[in-house]
Amino acid sequence: MPKEKRGTKKRSTTQSSAISDRESMAIGFYLSVIRLSVVFEQGANLFHQSIGLRQPYMAIINTLFQNNGVIQQKTLIKYLQRSRQAVFSAIKNLEKRGIISREKFGQDQRKNLIKLTEQGWKLAKDIRPIHDRFFGFLASCLEGTDSENMTRDINAISKKLEDDMVEFKRKETKSSS
Numbered sequence: 325m326p327k328e329k330r331g332t333k334k335r336s337t338t339q340s341s342a343i344s345d346r347e348s349m350a351i352g353f354y355l356s357v358i359r360l361s362v363v364f365e366q367g368a369n370l371f372h373q374s375i376g377l378r379q380p381y382m383a384i385i386n387t388l389f390q391n392n393g394v395i396q397q398k399t400l401i402k403y404l405q406r407s408r409q410a411v412f413s414a415i416k417n418l419e420k421r422g423i424i425s426r427e428k429f430g431q432d433q434r435k436n437l438i439k440l441t442e443q444g445w446k447l448a449k450d451i452r453p454i455h456d457r458f459f460g461f462l463a464s465c466l467e468g469t470d471s472e473n474m475t476r477d478i479n480a481i482s483k484k485l486e487d488d489m490v491e492f493k494r495k496e497t498k499s500s501s
Contacts, residue, residue: 371458375451380406380414385423386455388440389448397426397436423447 343351372379383404388395395403401411415438418424423444427437440448466474 367458367462371454374454380404380410381418381423382451382455384411384414384418384438385440385444385448385451388424388438388444389452393440393445393448395438397438400438418444 368379372382375382377385383406384400387400387403397411397415400415401408404411415424415426419426421443422441425439425441427439429435429437
């Protein structure tokens, strides 16, 4: 019988290498979320391709449409939950296309007000039926589910994961310093 190397422990027969039911449930949930994310992204891409605009642009146009065509840039960034740079880049692109305009306001003129142009309003109204069809389909998929609790639970999980990632990054930064 071969000798064990020093400092290594032999696994006892009572220890199990199987994952717990809780871990199995978490893995199943994770895989379901990944699948849903992929399918949702594919559907959204089809929707956006039919219009000829990428998702970030559509999100800005829809947000403006829902806010009577005007929103502060800072509010738009919070609403879209995207980085400042990503939103700014999309705003610049839409501005070049003549779909939105930016206007400085405030005492120091450092705040931006984003507005749909006449062309932007036309586009927003033209895409509304496609938007409604896509989200109508999504809503039909949720029929018969407890979507309020599901949404609340998903948001709670997202918030917990975001907080944990921030804490992990903080510890990693602290330990590498």
